[in-house]
Amino acid sequence: MAEMEDRWLSVGEICTYLGVSNDTVYRWIEKHDMPAHRVGRLWKFKKDEVDGWVKEDGAAEHTKRNPDKE
Template sequence: MAEMEDRWLSISEICTHLGVSNDTVYKWIDKHDMPAHRMGRLWKFKKDEVDEWVKAGGAAETLQRNPDRE
């Protein structure tokens, strides 16, 4: 049973798990170093790696500071 829990997830499965769109996941891969592995032309994900990345704040948007407002 543990083997099934440790399988590679597809883009649609990770989107469902996180509750976000495909576009969001592709943006996170490109701009926020989301842990993803390219297999041919497909992206695959390990749920545990993605969960740790989210917990560490990987999906948080970088806030731009406005020096005039400080």
């Protein structure tokens, strides 16, 4: 039964687990180094890796100030 707990999660499953949209997960992969693994055309996730990333503030939305725009 332990093997089922350590299985790879799909984008939909990780979205449900984190309570965010698909677009948010894809943005986190691209811009915030979310731990994700490509399997063919699909992204897969390990829950413990994602948990560690979230705990290290990987999901925090950091805004960059652009002094030229002020």
